[in-house]
Structures are given as C-alpha cells and as structure tokens.
Amino acid sequence: MYDVKDIMETVSMIRDNNLDIRTTTMGISLIDCADTDIDKSCTKVYDKICRLAGDLVSVGEDISAKYGIPIVNKRVSVTPVSMLAGVSGGDPVKYAKALDRAANTIGINFIGGYSALVHKGFSAGDMELIESIPRALAETELVCSSVNIGSTRAGINMDAVRKMGSIIRETAELTKENQCMGAAKLVVFCNAVEDNPFMAGAFHGTGEADHVLSVGVSGPGVVRSVLAGMPKDAPLDEVSEVIKKTAFKITRVGQLVGSEAAARLNTQFGIVDLSLAPTPAIGDSVAHILEEIGLEQCGAHGTTAALAMLNDAVKKGGVMASSSVGGLSGAFIPVSEDAGMIDAAREGTLSIEKLEAMTAVCSVGLDMIVVPGDTTADVIAAIIADEAAIGMVNSKTTAVRLIPAIGLAEGEELNFGGLLGYGPVMPLRTKSPSVMIARGGRIPAPLQSLKN
Amino acid sequence: MDKQENAVLTVVGINDVGILAKTALCVAEAKGNVVQVSQIVMDKFFTMNMLIDITELEGSLKELEDALKESLPGIEVHLMHENIFNSMHRI
Numbered sequence: 337m338y339d340v341k342d343i344m345e346t347v348s349m350i351r352d353n354n355l356d357i358r359t360t361t362m363g364i365s366l367i368d369c370a371d372t373d374i375d376k377s378c379t380k381v382y383d384k385i386c387r388l389a390g391d392l393v394s395v396g397e398d399i400s401a402k403y404g405i406p407i408v409n410k411r412v413s414v415t416p417v418s419m420l421a422g423v424s425g426g427d428p429v430k431y432a433k434a435l436d437r438a439a440n441t442i443g444i445n446f447i448g449g450y451s452a453l454v455h456k457g458f459s460a461g462d463m464e465l466i467e468s469i470p471r472a473l474a475e476t477e478l479v480c481s482s483v484n485i486g487s488t489r490a491g492i493n494m495d496a497v498r499k500m501g502s503i504i505r506e507t508a509e510l511t512k513e514n515q516c517m518g519a520a521k522l523v524v525f526c527n528a529v530e531d532n533p534f535m536a537g538a539f540h541g542t543g544e545a546d547h548v549l550s551v552g553v554s555g556p557g558v559v560r561s562v563l564a565g566m567p568k569d570a571p572l573d574e575v576s577e578v579i580k581k582t583a584f585k586i587t588r589v590g591q592l593v594g595s596e597a598a599a600r601l602n603t604q605f606g607i608v609d610l611s612l613a614p615t616p617a618i619g620d621s622v623a624h625i626l627e628e629i630g631l632e633q634c635g636a637h638g639t640t641a642a643l644a645m646l647n648d649a650v651k652k653g654g655v656m657a658s659s660s661v662g663g664l665s666g667a668f669i670p671v672s673e674d675a676g677m678i679d680a681a682r683e684g685t686l687s688i689e690k691l692e693a694m695t696a697v698c699s700v701g702l703d704m705i706v707v708p709g710d711t712t713a714d715v716i717a718a719i720i721a722d723e724a725a726i727g728m729v730n731s732k733t734t735a736v737r738l739i740p741a742i743g744l745a746e747g748e749e750l751n752f753g754g755l756l757g758y759g760p761v762m763p764l765r766t767k768s769p770s771v772m773i774a775r776g777g778r779i780p781a782p783l784q785s786l787k788n
Numbered sequence: 789m790d791k792q793e794n795a796v797l798t799v800v801g802i803n804d805v806g807i808l809a810k811t812a813l814c815v816a817e818a819k820g821n822v823v824q825v826s827q828i829v830m831d832k833f834f835t836m837n838m839l840i841d842i843t844e845l846e847g848s849l850k851e852l853e854d855a856l857k858e859s860l861p862g863i864e865v866h867l868m869h870e871n872i873f874n875s876m877h878r879i
Contacts (some may be wrong), residue, residue: 338796340826342877343837347798347866401850588875612833771877 343395347427350405352573353557354620357585357593358408358613360396361533361549362389363606366449366614374426378434381420385412385438385447388547388603390725392439393443395600399593402596407593408554408755412439413538414449432472432479439478446521447590448538450481455527456490456778466496468504473518474510480536486526486724488731494721500524500545501717501773505740508709511740515750519739520672520704524720526734527728532663537735548606549665551594554613557620558741559646563628569708575629576649583610591658610654611699612646616757622646622667623676623686634676644697664733666699669785670757672739672752673704682760688719698724701734706750706759709742716740718769719780729782794823794870796843797856799801803864810859811838817842818852822879834863839870 369380393410400407414435431449437481439447450472452462470482483500484494504519511518523537527712528596530541533550547649562582563575590608597688599607614622623634629642647666655661667692671677676769695701701723707716720736727734741750749756799811808827815822821841828835842849853867 338837338873339837340828340835340837343798344835344872346873346876351864351866357861398848401848401853402869404853404866488843544816585876589872592871758830767808775863 345697348374349555349558353555353561354615355427355555355558355589356406356408356619357551357590358554359411359533359552360392360407360594360597361413361414361550361552362392362409362536362601362603363531363544363550364388365544365546366417366420366541367542370420370423370469370487374423374424374430377420377424378430378683381414382434382438385414385435386441389442389444391601395597404574405589405593409445411444411515411533411535411538412447413540415448416451416453417449417671418452418465419467420461422459426447426467428461428468429472429475432468432476432604435479442582444478446480446533446535448480448482449540450479451483451539451635453484454496455487455493456654458495458496466499466503467780468481469522470506470510473507473521480521480538482523482528482539483536484524484525484528485720486728487779488527488728492721492724492728494778495771497720497724497775498717498773498776500720501715502713504662504716504738505711505713508740508742515752516742517752518740520737520756521735524736526724527732529663529733532768533607533609534611534613537739544606547603549598549603549604550606550609551590551597552609552610552613552663553586553590554610556581556612556614556622556625558582558586559612560619560621560625560628568630572603572645576645579646580647580653583650584657586610587654587657605660607660607662608654608658608664610650610661611659611663612650612667614668614670614764615755616672616673616675617677618675621674622669622675623674623680627676633683633685634674634680636681639690640693640697643669643694647698648650650701664699668703669694671762672706672750672757673755674757678757678759681762688762690725690763692722695723695734699728699733701736703735704735704756704759705766706739706741706761708746708761709740709763711740713767714770714773715764717773719764721773725779745753786787792863793843794839795840796868796873797838797840798819798866798869799834799836799863801834801860801862803829803832805832807863811836811856814852814855814859815840817831817845818855819854848872
C-alpha cells in the first residue's frame with residue numbers, strides 16, 4: 337500500500353494547488369504536404385492534421401480521467417508554414433485558414449507554426465508569410481504565429497527586427513475591436529527551440545520526426561505551497577532543494593502522461609517541457625513563489641536573484657525525472673497571465689526594465705506585456721532588439737510578445753479572457769531609437785570566448 | 789492473465805454511518821476488488837484510502853468515481869490510477 341502521506345500530497349497538489357498538465361502538444365511535419373498548387377497544399381495540410389491528431393482531445397480526456405489530473409490544453413504545432421508558402425507561392429493566409437479549420441475540426445485550443453525562421457536572412461516564402469501575419473491572426477481564431485529573428489550562431493537580423501516592429505503594431509490594430517488579441521498570438525524569438533509545446537511560440541522544427549507528442553507541465557501553485565510550509569529563516573540552499581524535489585514530482589507526472597498519450601496516439605514521445613507556467617487563477621502564480629521566497633512584491637530588488645535560483649532548481653529537479661527534457665524548460669513570466677505580476681505591474685513595482693533583467697536568468701522573455709497604444713513600430717523593434725541581444729549573448733531562448741493597446745494609454749487595461757489573462761498598460765521609454773532601427777543589416781554573431 | 793492494475797481511492801469528509809459500506813458496494817458493483825483499506829477518524833473527520841484491483845473493472849474509472857460521488861454526497865472522492873503515485877513518489 338502507498339504511504340497515506342504520499343497519497344494525500346498528490347491529491348492536495350491537484351485539488352488545492354492547481355497542479356495540472358498544461359498542454360499536450362502534437363508536433364506534425366507538413367513537409368510532405370508541400371505542393372506547387374496552394375489549394376492542393378492546404379487540403380493536404382488539413383487532411384494530415386485531422387488524420388494524425390484526430391484523437392488528441394479524446395485521448396487527453398481519457399488520460400485526465402484515469403489519473404485524476406487535469407490536462408488543460410490540447411494543441412498542435414506544425415512545420416513553419418513559410419516553407420510551404422515558399423513552394424506554393426500565393427497568399428499564405430490560405431494556410432492560416434486551413435490550420436484554423438483543422439484545429440476547429442479536431443477540437444484543440446491552439447495551433448502553432450504560422451512561422452518563419454529568418455535569423456540570418458529571408459528565403460522564398462519568408463517575407464510573404466511575415467507580411468501576411470496581421471491578416472492571418474485577424475482572420476483566424478486558433479492560429480498562433482512566431483518569427484525567429486536571431487541566434488547565438490547567426491547574430492540578429494535587424495531587417496527582420498525592424499519589420500516585426502511594424503507587424504506587431506499592425507496585428508494589434510487589425511484586432512483592436514477584440515482587445516488587440518492578434519498580438520497575443522504572435523511571438524518574436526531569438527534562439528527559438530524546435531520542440532517547444534507551449535503557445536504562442538510552438539512550431540515543429542525540421543530536425544524533428546514526422547510526428548511526436550510533447551507535454552508541458554505546470555505547477556507554480558504547488559511550488560508556492562511547499563515553500564509556504566518552510567520556516568522563513570530557512571537558508572536559500574534548502575529552499576532550492578525543496579523546489580528541486582517538487583519539480584521532480586511534477587515532471588514525473590508529465591512523463592507519465594506524455595508517454596501514455598504518445599502510445600495511445602501511435603506516435604513517439606517527444607519531450608517534457610518542465611516550465612512553471614502561471615495562469616491568472618489565484619494560487620497559480622510565479623510572482624507569488626518569488627514573494628514566498630521573501631520579497632515584499634515581485635519586481636523588488638532581489639527578484640532577479642530569486643528567479644535565477646527558482647529557474648535553476650526547477651531544471652535540476654526536472655532533468656532527473658524525465659529521460660527526455662526539452663522545449664523552453666524554466667520559469668515563465670508572462671505578465672498578463674500571472675495574478676502576482678498583474679498586481680505588481682498595477683502598483684508600479686514591476687517595470688519593463690526589471691522584466692528585461694529577469695529574462696536574462698529565466699525561460700523565455702518579455703511575455704504578454706501590454707504597452708501604450710501610441711508606441712511606435714521603431715520602439716517595439718528596439719525592444720525586440722534588446723531582448724534578442726540578451727538571448728544571443730547568453731546562448732538562451734528569448735522572446736517578445738508585446739500587445740500594443742490601440743486607443744489605450746498608461747493606466748488602462750486590456751482583458752483577453754481565459755488563460756491569456758488581463759493586464760495594465762505598462763509605461764515605456766519614449767526617446768526614439770529610430771536611427772539605429774532604420775540602419776537595418778545584421779548584428780554579427782557574438783564571440784564565444786573571453787566571457788565577461 | 790494481464791498484469792494486475794490498481795487504483796487508489798481517497799475519501800475525505802464528515803464522518804457518518806455507512807461511508808465504508810456504501811463505498812465498498814459501489815466498488816463491488818463495478819467489479820472492482822478491494823485489496824487494502826486504511827481509514828482514520830479524527831474527531832468528526834473521516835479519511836479513507838483504498839487500494840482497488842481494477843483489472844476486471846466494468847466501465848471506466850471516471851464512471852466509478854461518478855457513482856461514488858453520487859452515493860456519497862457532500863464527501864470528497866478522488867479515484868486515480870496507481871501509476872501516478874508510482875511516478876511521483878518512487879524512483
């Protein structure tokens with residue numbers, strides 16, 4: 337028989353502390369769907385997704401009932417669509433609509449991969465796809481888009497950075513009647529990973545198998561609750577140890593669910609992404625973990641150090657728990673999706689500069705940040721460049737998902753609903769970076785030695 | 789014969805006459821076999837953990853859990869396949 341304490345711990349993690357499997361994401365390669373006729377290509381895309389991922393939702397629900405653990409999202413990621421657009425030509429939005437139809441047919445929450453990888457330059461289909469992003473996101477419901485504009489080995493493509501500044505603005509403008517929602521489904525990456533199961537940045541990399549099933553685990557509430565049970569004078573190495581053990585348990589559940597889902601869907605198991613992904617629900621916040629470690633509010637001095645320790649401990653615990661860890665793996669800090677971050681932003685404790693520093697030590701980047709509606713495309717591009725530079729120099733993934741709140745000013749709020757949450761407009765520096773952004777070209781890849 | 793599969797049932801609530809009896813009846817009706825039970829009554833609170841052999845179970849775990857919830861109103865019932873405990877608590 338199992339130890340009663342262990343049983344009650346598991347039950348309470350799920351019942352009281354929002355432990356869940358955040359997403360089961362099937363990655364599907366669309367390379368064999370490419371056709372010089374765009375309509376034929378779209379039909380093949382739709383058919384392949386429906387054929388392979390048709391049971392994704394029902395299998396997820398079955399496993400959820402079997403283990404008594406919620407599986408919140410079921411999603412699909414596909415090969416970057418720019419590759420198909422490069423073969424077929426034509427209006428890439430047709431692909432977005434085919435993906436949206438497939439997502440609706442199989443009943444998933446999001447489909448990612450309306451993407452282009454342009455960190456070193458543009459090839460056939462890339463520019464067409466990027467220019468179509470605002471329309472694609474305005475005319476579809478479930479499609480997510482991402483663009484990789486830099487990497488440690490290639491440097492930063494500043495022409496793409498400049499372009500993405502205006503694309504983000506245009507995307508928000510086209511969806512301004514709907515809380516500028518389009519921009520919440522668009523991520524700009526540096527060092528994008530090929531096996532990320534989390535939206536909006538998921539795509540199925542070309543180095544992956546034809547189809548795989550990956551899992552993203554969550555559990556900030558569980559970590560916070562365990563820390564709440566520790567004495568306030570426990571040294572930080574003990575705090576780190578407890579986080580490690582908790583991350584281990586959470587990841588084991590991810591591994592269990594992922595391998596069973598993959599077997600039932602006749603696909604191979606991809607990776608467990610051991611990210612602490614917050615939701616706007618009370619008790620499911622990464623900011624509250626940092627506050628539990630001992631900060632009055634997230635954003636206070638000390639936040640970067642606390643986050644660095646948290647991020648590292650999560651990885652150390654998770655790596656031992658799963659034979660296949662990948663994706664983004666770390667702590668997410670999406671402002672509008674985290675109750676504690678929303679409060680800290682409202683009170684002005686959390687600034688964009690502090691968030692930028694935090695992204696140097698944790699997973700991903702400036703995520704789900706609402707910025708003033710009159711922010712220029714050049715300022716957005718400059719924010720992307722800053723964030724990409726952090727990723728490029730530190731050999732890590734960084735991303736930017738900003739939502740210009742068209743028509744709103746500082747102090748007002750956007751509300752996306754559901755897991756995407758809500759958040760106040762955060763102030764930005766208003767001095768112009770336009771001359772630098774207009775230069776374009778490339779920031780060369782950084783030196784990998786003389787690390788200081 | 790297939791390998792034996794177990795599920796762990798947790799029942800927590802205010803103590804009342806017949807909780808164990810009602811639980812056992814539901815499990816038996818679904819052709820589940822009770823392997824082990826541990827129960828604690830502290831003050832008026834009742835906590836029970838039951839290991840059930842579900843190899844011959846008729847219907848799904850969800851159906852059994854729903855039946856238990858219906859027969860034990862106001863009491864928390866969680867029924868989970870044992871693998872989740874194996875994964876989390878054993879290396």
